Amino acid sequence: MPQRTRIKPMRQGFPALEWLEQASGSQPRVMLAGGRRAMIENHTGIIEFDEQRVRLMTKQGVLTLHGQGLMLAEVRPDALTVRGIITAVELPSAQEEDEHGG
């Protein structure tokens, strides 16, 4: 049986396609405001949260925010606002991205 090969979408060099992906809502979007507030769009669920860490599921993997005194200021089905002292944002790795079919 011939081995099936997954074909990666050709994004590099095609800005129009990147814009299309963003617009379609498949990619998570993180907006930071001065390290005190972060707005995450296109998440698919909350995996874990406490005062030091917030882990969110996205279509491309797990998005993690590290900090102190973190709280979910606003939680909506499509977006989420984290408030507190945000020290690091850990984006889904390329490998994770592949695993999640990005």
Next chain:
Amino acid sequence: MAADVKMRLRGLMLERFLQRALAEGAELRNVSRTSDREAMFFVTEQDSQKLLKLAERYQLDVAIVGRTGRSRAWHMLRERLSLPIALALAMAFMSLALSRLWLIDLPDDGAQVFAQELSQMGIRPGTPLARLDTREIERALYAVGGDYAFVGARLNGVRLQIQSVRELPEPDLYEIDGARDLVAARDGVVVTLNAFTGEAAVKSGDTVRRGQLLIRGEERVTDDLTHGVCALGEAVARVWVTGQASASIGYEEHIPTGRTSLESELRLMEYSLPLLTGTRFDQELEQVEKLPVGGLFLPLQIVRTRHIETQSTQKYRDEQALKAELQQIAMDQALLKVPSYAEIIDKWVDYSMIEGDRMIARAVVEIHQNIAVSRSALKTGGS
């Protein structure tokens, strides 16, 4: 809508519940983890109901722990629904009560006549204030009052105040050219007599009776001829005014024997319904209590009468104390009769006994008073 409802979530998988809440379309605010197994958050009133149902479905510990803002105010109002109704009723009752007349102040002098006239005019406690015309009331009361110089009606809140002033008696007027005599206003012994015009008919030391001529209103022109003049003068006489008081030395004292009986009835105006029948005693004292049942405006009341059996005992008062008491009363009565312009010369009290146990005190006040009045003033009772 603002997220005014504070909720508490307890459990092992808090994130899973949040996920389910998001799937239901709920929006959460200020989600903070207070411990490993507890989180607090705020939602709208509508979403709080969604979450409670969700918690019930999955048997999770979710509870409303507080409310703020409009949600709290709304819940307070719902819990105290009777308060605004009671306030509205109280306001309505107050406005009704304050729009009516409840008190009528009448002067001591003429109170009965004024009260009767007001009653005929339909003015009584409970009459709407809008119906009252104080000018009309003044006119009506002045008309029925007779000898009043002033009758005033004034509305002060829910109180109608009636004020009146009696007319002053007309002074003794005389015509200088009209002939008149001066006669004695009362019995007495003449002390001094000064005839300014006219001729003196009595002299000092004479005893005179009421109506006796004191100064004749005529003057002699010649030996044979006299002509009438207006007699003027002053006849100061020694006169006496008296006051009397009496009381029995013995009296009956009613001492309770200790036996009592209670009876009560429900009374609505002249109708009554007995509630409890009591025993009446041959000699008894009664204590009556009236307890309103329907409040101020319904004349329904429970009338409770307590019959207290008593035993009569004949007792005697202290004679000296009784004398002092009667002396005071008799003297007060006598002094009331003394005119303000008279001079008090002497006063004393006599005591006597009548019918065995009755003491009479008679106070006499001797005064000097001008007793010369015109015949017309004597007829009208002037002095």
